[in-house]
Amino acid sequence: xxxxxxxxxxxxxxxxxxxxxxxxxxxxxxxxxxxxxxxxxxxxxxxxxxxxxxxxxxxxxxxxxxxxxxxxxxxxxxxxxxxxxxxxxxxxxxxxxxxxxxxxxxxxxxxxxxxxxxxxxxxxxxxxxxxxxxxxxxxxxxxxxxxxxxxxxxxxxxxxxxxxxxxxxxxxxxxxxxxxxxxxxxxxxxxxxxxxxxxxxxxxxxxxxxxxxxxxxxxxxxxxxxxxxxxxxxxxxxxxxxxxxxxxxxxxxxxxxxxxxxxxxxxxxxxxxxxxxxxxxxx
Ligand SMILES: C[S@@+](CC[C@H](N)C(=O)[O-])C[C@H]1O[C@@H](n2cnc3c(N)ncnc32)[C@H](O)[C@@H]1O
Numbered sequence: 046x047x048x049x050x051x052x053x054x055x056x057x058x059x060x061x062x063x064x065x066x067x068x069x070x071x072x073x074x075x076x077x078x079x080x081x082x083x084x085x086x087x088x089x090x091x092x093x094x095x096x097x098x099x100x101x102x103x104x105x106x107x108x109x110x111x112x113x114x115x116x117x118x119x120x121x122x123x124x125x126x127x128x129x130x131x132x133x134x135x136x137x138x139x140x141x142x143x144x145x146x147x148x149x150x151x152x153x154x155x156x157x158x159x160x161x162x163x164x165x166x167x168x169x170x171x172x173x174x175x176x177x178x179x180x181x182x183x184x185x186x187x188x189x190x191x192x193x194x195x196x197x198x199x200x201x202x203x204x205x206x207x208x209x210x211x212x213x214x215x216x217x218x219x220x221x222x223x224x225x226x227x228x229x230x231x232x233x234x235x236x237x238x239x240x241x242x243x244x245x246x247x248x249x250x251x252x253x254x255x256x257x258x259x260x261x262x263x264x265x266x267x268x269x270x271x272x273x274x275x276x277x278x279x280x281x282x283x284x285x286x287x288x289x290x291x292x293x294x295x296x297x298x299x300x301x302x303x304x305x306x307x308x309x310x311x312x313x314x315x316x317x318x319x320x321x322x323x324x325x326x327x328x
Contacts, residue, residue: 195261200250205231
């Protein structure tokens with residue numbers, strides 16, 4: 046990995062460790078300011094019933110069957126992650142917190158790493174790739190403001206964890222992974238966990254998935270050096286795209302399509318993700 050700047054504050058992790066340039070100068074305050082300015086923390090109205098027991102009337106799918114094999118340590122570790130690493134920072138959307146407190150992240154990492162699944166770190170998932178840090182998954186999910194009737198596109202399926210989180214919050218999730226064995230493993234894991242509203246395909250996500258567009262939510266977990274225009278074109282009115290952009294130094298960028306068709310772009314924080322491969326490298 047590239048050598049980090051002096052005294053970086055490591056706050057997030059996407060593909061690799063994630064650094065916040067803003068935080069280098071401000072000890073993290075600037076990141077918080079960015080988030081407030083974007084309105085990204087504005088919580089959706091909380092559900093009145095837990096997802097497991099009462100699927101909403103809006104057409105969102107019933108949540109998967111709970112993982113009954115979980116032991117107390119797993120439950121406690123996940124609760125600590127939510128309280129300390131998410132709510133304890135700037136994750137305020139109650140629906141994101143509730144879902145992150147329920148989706149079994151340990152089922153998306155290799156068995157030998159399951160004990161570390163709820164630490165706030167990225168973890169290797171094979172093929173030189175990683176599952177993103179819980180905080181960055183929560184942050185990106187909060188930024189896109191998922192809605193129960195919405196349609197989501199997830200670029201860089203990896204382990205399938207981000208897709209599972211989105212599947213709990215949106216009606217349909219379409220996820221693309223460029224590494225074939227990862228796409229196949231994620232597809233199987235999501236199926237085993239009971240997710241019926243996620244479609245995973247192996248391929249290059251640079252051009253999105255026009256057959257299922259427009260999307261209310263697009264989350265990209267690999268960094269190109271520019272925002273792929275096809276992804277912007279596939280944003281529905283009111284939809285939000287969150288993507289890391291850059292080479293050595295990357296910024297997490299949020300693009301919102303306004304109701305009138307215009308675009309609003311906002312830089313959220315400095316981050317470090319794995320590079321987007323495929324067509325993105327040719328441009
Ligand atoms: C940080 S990892 C993904 C984390 C994932 N969201 C998760 O929850 O585990 C980034 C993923 O993007 C994939 N990727 C890179 N370039 C891609 C592309 N052009 N299209 C689709 N996937 C890509 C990588 O193979 C890798 O699995």
